[in-house]
Amino acid sequence: MPKGITIVGLGPGKPGFLTVEAQQVLRAAPEIYLRTRKHPTVEALPSSAVVHSFDDVYERAGTFEAVYAEIASRVVALGSREEGVVYVVPGHPLVGESSVQRILAVAEQCGLPARIVAGLSFVEPVCSRLKLDALAGLQIADATELALLHYPPFNPDLPVLVGQLYSRDLAADVKLVLMMLYPDDHQVTLIGAAGTEDEIARSISLYELDRSPQIDHLTSLYVPPLLEAGSLQAFQEVVSHLRAPEGCPWDREQNHRSLRPFLLEETYEVLQALDSDDTSSLKEELGDLLLQILLHTQIAIEQGEFQMADVVSHIVTKLIRRHPHVFGEVRVSGAEEVLANWEQIKNEESGQDEARLGPSAVPLSLPALARAQTLQRRATRRGFDWPDADSMWRQLEAQWQGFREAETADAQGTQFGELLLGLSTMASGLGIDAESVLREAVARWEKHFHQSHGDAVTDPKQVLGGGP
Secondary structure (H helix, E strand, O other): OOOOEEEEEOEOOOHHHOOHHHHHHHHHOOEEEEOOOOOHHHHHOOOOOEEEEOHHHHHHOOOHHHHHHHHHHHHHHHHOOOOOEEEEEOEOOOOOOHHHHHHHHHHHHHOOOEEEEOOOOOHHHHHHHHOOOOOOOOEEEEHHHHOOOOOOOOOOOOOEEEEOOOOHHHHHHHHHHHOOOOOOOOEEEEEEOOOOOOOEEEEEEHHHHHHOOOOOOOEEEEEOOOOOOOOHHHHHHHHHHHHOOOOOHHHHHOOOOOOHHHHHHHHHHHHHHHHOOOHHHHHHHHHHHHHHHHHHHHHHHHOOOOOHHHHHHHHHHHHHHOOHHHHOOOOOOOHHHHHHHHHHHHHHHHOOOOOOOOHHHOOOOOOHHHHHHHHHHHHHHOOOOOOOHHHHHHHHHHHHHHHHHOOOHHHHHHHHHHHHHHHHHHHHHOOOOHHHHHHHHHHHHHHHHHHHHHHHOOOHHHHHOOOO
16 A cells, blocks of 8 residues: 555445445555444455554543544554555444544645545435435434534434434433424434344334433434424525515515514513413414514515524624633623623623613613613613612602602602602612513402403403503
8 A cells, every 4th residue: 555544434334335446445455454343344354454443542542532533643643654554434434433534634734645435324224224315304413422512403394313322321412402302202213233234223202212222333313303394494484485476465565664563562472471471372472473583584685684694693603702601711600790791791892881881772662661670780780789778768768758749740750750760770679570570460450350340341451551
C-alpha cells in the first residue's frame, strides 16, 4: 500500500455484503487495523493479513471523545509510514463513524492522502427488513448524540432511524429524549444484527425501550411517524396553503394590521385557560395562538420581510446570549441574580443607559395593570424599590387619605389612580402578579354572582360591568 490512509467499510454484517473494491483492498493489504473486532465480518477477513484492533483503547480511555481522538492520532501516524495504513470500520466509513471524521480532518491538516472505500451501512438492511424507502423523508440519528439532547431534533411526521443503540443504559437516555416528542405508548421497532443471519425485528411501546434484553452493539431503533400531523412543518404547510392563490379568500385578504385583534383575542383566551387550570383548553388555545404567529410569519415571507428560520434563529440566539450561566461560564447565586444579568445584557444589546428605566420598551397596548407591574419590575431590578412592606402600607394609607380629601371628580380620579398604582407596586414587592390575581378574583365574583342571582343575569358582561 502507498503512503496514506485507506479507510474501508466492512458493511453491516454478512461477508457477502463486502463490496468488490473492499475485498480487493483487504486481500492486498499485508496488515489491517480494525476500529473494533466486534463485527461479524471480521472472521471472514483474509488470513494473509496481520490484523490489529483498537479495542484496547476502548478499555483504557474514559470517554468516546478520548477513544476517537486516540484512534485518529494513531491511524494518522500509521498512515505517515511509507507503506501507509488500511483502517477498517463497520458499515460505511461515513455513516456514524466519528473516528473517521477525525482522521479525515487531521489527515487534511497534515497533507496526508485519505481514501474512502465505501461499504453498505446499517441503513440498507434495516430498510430492506422494514420495507422503507430511505428517500421518503427518513431521518437518521446516532443514539449517543441523541442521548445528549434535551429535545429530539426530528420532524415527527416523518420516520426516524436511530443507530448505535448499544446498551440498555443508552436506550434509557434515548427513551427520555424521544418521550419529549412522542407518546409513551408510541409503537417503535428494535432491529438487531441487521444484515446478518441473526437479524431480528421486534415492535414495542416506546416506554419499554430500555427493558429489552436484546440490545447490544448491533441494535438500531426505528421510530415511525405520528398517526396524525404533529410537526411545525405540517402546520406551516397548511398556513402557506391557506394563503396560496388556490387557498382561502379570507386568509389571503389578511395582513399584519388586520390580524392584530385576533392575536390579542387568542392571547387572552390562553390566559383564560391558564386561569381555569384547564389543560385541554390550554392545548387548544395555544394552537390558536400559534396559528396567529404562523400567519404573521407567512405574510412576512410573502412580502420578503423575513422567514420562519429568522424568527427562530433570533430567539434561539437571544436565549443563549441571555443565559450565560447555562450556556457559558457565568456563575449565579439564584433567580434574582439571573434577572439582574438578563436586564444588564438587554441594556448592552440595545445600548441603553443602565440608569434609565426605558418605559418605551414596555408596549402601550398592555393592560394598564400589567404594564404598571412590568415597569415596576424593571425599576426594582435597577435598585428602585420600597425598603419594606410597612413603608408600602404607609404610602397606600397616604394615597387613600388623598382620595378621601379630593374635592372634585377629576381629583378623585387622579388620587384613585395613584392608589391603584400603589397597590400594583405592593403586589410586585410581594411577588404577586396583580393582573392574574385580579382576573381570578373577578372570575370568583362572577361565579358567586351567578349562583346568587340565578337566571336574573343573562349576559356575563352585565356582571363585569357592575350588575344588571
